Amino acid sequence: MTDVPWVPVPDGSGFGIEHLPYGVFSRPGELPRVGVAIGDAVLDLAGLTETGLLDDRRWFASGSLNGFMAAGRAAWRANRARITELLTDAAHRERVEPHLIPLTEVEQHRPIEVADYVDFYSSLHHASNVGRIFRPDSEHPVLPNWRRLPVAYHGRAGTVYVSGTPILRPAGQRREGPAAEPTHGPSLRLDLEAEVGFVAGVPSAAGRPLPPDAFRDHVFGFLLVNDWSARDLQAWEYQPLGPFLSKSFATSIAAWVTPVAALEAARVPPPAQDPEPLPYLRCDEPWALDLTLEIELNGHVIARPPFSSMYWTPPQQLAHATVAGAPLRTGDLFASGTVSGPDPAQRGCLLELTWNGEDPLHLADGTHRTFLEDGDTITLRAQAPTATGNHLTLGEVTGTIHPTPP
Structure with a gap:
């Protein structure tokens, strides 16, 4: 047996033997x-179980990953090792090859049944930019907490919708100036948010907080997220309790979930945290991830945010989400919040990239944007290093804006 798969994997596919992301698919009928x-194909795991492999x-x-995610880390590890063996040992080729289906022949579905969805706000650069935009006279753009x-x-x-699902422009209350009366209508400031999410597999008991070092035992994998945001609706509704309708109309996730094990080589030290977090948030391992995101608008790359710059790490997010006693459930989805870096070209949403519409974004085709227009297509991608010096590519997230229904 060799570490090289006998399955053809095109150069740059990002879906090599070191990746092996999970998803849900179907063929017609x-x-x-x-x-x-794997490469340009999907390996039918249900078909392999029927043969005893x-x-x-x-x-x-099954129509979701939830059953397998609940099985736990030992099962995830054993299954990943077995799939690797089946795809690299040529002795299995004759029996395995009939269960490889070209990706062009399948429909991809939402990979998980989402139990709960939490969206964090973990980029210091994003939070600082938002503070400067909306509180320009404040000495401290980031609030004390x-x-x-x-x-x-x-x-x-x-x-929460799978990549490729059309995004209908939301309608709601909005106010166009501090002294104006609110009106109701389609959002005029529709935005994207480039994020990275993680998915819970093994549940936890109510009243039993999870420490950061329990992350690998409970979290199945990572995936890209686009937290679509109606900024005009958000500005009017968010005080004093935060966003509601401005966020709840649609969230897009990738069709493929990257196992935690596939990203071990991408772990790097996070930014320094000052002040030191309280004990329940302290993490003994470096859990920033060296992911480089890419945001594409109508085929033009407009930003490349670095996930390694996120101030709060996924294990800290998990610890905080459970510290008050909430149980973790299989299928819980946690998103990072907008990923932004220190440079203007690393900002993860149009709110920042256009400074709330004051500085329009000029595209290579001669058009410009402040916020999203009907017909616009946003695609998010991300790459991470592997242990062999190659790169894996997370499943992409794409969505096209459609007009508000009449």
């Missing part, structure tokens, strides 16, 4: 089932 991406616990003949805890809001699980 068939029910959805679980698969793993994989352990079958009713995990894979921000450096003490991972700020978050609770989102809507029912409007």
Whole structure:
């Protein structure tokens, strides 16, 4: 057996043997089932269990990853090792190859049944920019609690959609000036937010907070997230309790979930935290991730935010989410908040890139944007290093803006 897969993997595919992300797919006339991406194909895990090549616990003949995610870390590790063996040992090729299906022949579905959805606000650069935009006269753009805890809001699980789902422009109350009366209508300041999320697999008991070092035992994997935001609706509704309708209309996630194990080589030290976090938030391992995101608007790359610059790390987010006693559930989705870096070209949303519309973004085709227009397509991508010096590519997230329904 060799570490090189016998399955063809095109150069630059990002879906090599070191990645093996999980998703849910179907072929015409068939029910959805679980698969793993390799090169330009999806490996049908349900089909492999029928032949006895994989352990079958009713995990894979399913329309979601939740059953397998709940099985726990030992099962995840064993299954990943077995799939690696099946795809690298040529002795298995004859039996495995019939279960490889070209990605062009399948429909991809939302990979998880979302239990709860929480969106954090963990980029110091993003929070600082937002503070400067909306509180220009304040001496401190970041509020006092921000450096003490991972700020978050609770989102809507029912409007988390798989990549490629059309995004309908939301309508709601908005006010066009401090003295103006609110009106109701389609959002005029629709935005994207480039984020990285993680998905819970193993649940926890109510009243039992999880420490940061429990992350690997409970979290199944990572995926890209676009937290679509209606900035005009948000500005009017968010005080005093935070966003509601401005965020709940749609959140897009990738069709592929990257296992935690695939990103071990991407772990790097996070930015220094000052003041030192309270004991329940202290993490003994470096858990920033060396992911480089890419935001594409209508085929033009407009920013490349670095995820390694995030102030609060995923294990700290998990610890904070459970410290008050809330149980973790299989399928809980936690998003990072907008990923932004220190440079203007590393900002993760149009609010920052255009400074709330004051500095329009000029595209290579001669058009410009302040916020998203109907027909615009946003695609998010991300790359991470692997242990062999290669790169893996997270499943992309794409969405096209459609007009508000009449």
